[in-house]
Amino acid sequence: MKPTDLYIVIPCYNEEDCLSETHKRLTKKLRQLQKQGVISERSRIVYVDDGSKDRTWRIIRRLKPDAIGLKLAHNRGHQNALLAGLMYAKKHADAIISMDADLQDDINAIDEFVRKFREEKCEIVYGVRNDRATDTVFKRNTAQLFYKLMHLLGVEMQYNSADYRLMSKRAIKELAKYNESNLFLRGIIPTIGLKATTVEYTRAERYAGESKYPLKKMLGLAWNGITSFSIKPIRAVFGLGVVFSCVSLAVLIYAVIMKMLGQTVDGWTFTICSIWLIGGIQTASIGLIGEYVGKTYIESKHRPRYAIEKIHNPYKKL
Ligand code: UDP
Ligand code: MG
Secondary structure, X not given: OOOEOEEEEEEEOOOOOOHHHHHHHHHHHHHHHHHOOOEOOOOEEEEEEOOOOOOHHHHHHHOOOOEEEEEOOOOOOHHHHHHHHHHHHOOOOOEEEEOOOOOOOOOOHHHHHXXXXXXXXXXXXXXXXOOOOOOOHHHHHHXXXXXXHHHHOOOOOOOOOOOOEEEEHHHHHHHOOOOOOOOOHHHHHHHHOOOEEEEEEOOOOOOOOXXXXXXXXXXXXXXXXXXXXXXXXXXXXXXXHHHHHHHHHHHHHHHHHHHHOOOOOOOHHHHHHHHHHHHXXXXXXXXXXXXXXXXXXXXXXXXXXXXXXXXXXXXXXX
């Protein structure tokens, strides 16, 4: 089997303390795989500087060998930086691995990623954390809650998998068909639907520096994940309207009984019934309008409707 042209894409935001060590370890790994004849001499590491304010870009330019640098004009966030790197690498690579710059993702999992790509012909290989021991209690619990919520909202996601994964050129080409600007790669990639598998790894502590994902950015990512994948919250509004309308019926019966028992003041029955009925109708109407807004939202993304996995055409060699 011919050696794979492997590209590794690393988004970097203010990572001056990590980059040299990350590059040292990655090039060592590349050499090792090249010696085994698994990957080619054309394999590269692409560092995407996501508008860093420190010396990140200067360091990237000096990294040798095998390093390619992309510099974004502005800080566009991890997901966009990653996409920029993937779209660049897809022109040159057979397979692309995305990973963080801080060495939290175990480099030794790369062997298994590549093996599953080459031998098992998997198009997507997800790195899955086997525990969350290096996370704070807060992060562990909020992450758990987030996965549960996403599942509840009907979003297919690989549990405990961040953005450490391998994708084949073909999978990346399918990904390129998604034109939406609110990117949540962890949600989009499973919807591509090509042959996928997982590799377990232990997530380490950050090598140096601080997390570039403060709570605000994390909440932003989670919110983006929910709202760009699910219109269920809008449906819930409509459901609430229906519930209110049903309650108004119960209130009507209750109010009439009270009236008949003579336990009401003048005008109370009419007022209380109106409040519930109008509340119910209004909430349901908002939900109904929301349903159309939600549909428009989904349409506006122009997501591809399918990905063809295989074509059987005995008359033509594709
Ligand atoms: N990152 C980025 N742009 C940002 C924030 C983060 O490119 O605006 C990169 C960062 O340099 C790192 C990766 O995204 O390579 C993950 O960030 P980090 O390790 O800080 O997140 P954590 O592991 O704390 O969730
Ligand atoms: Mg990290």
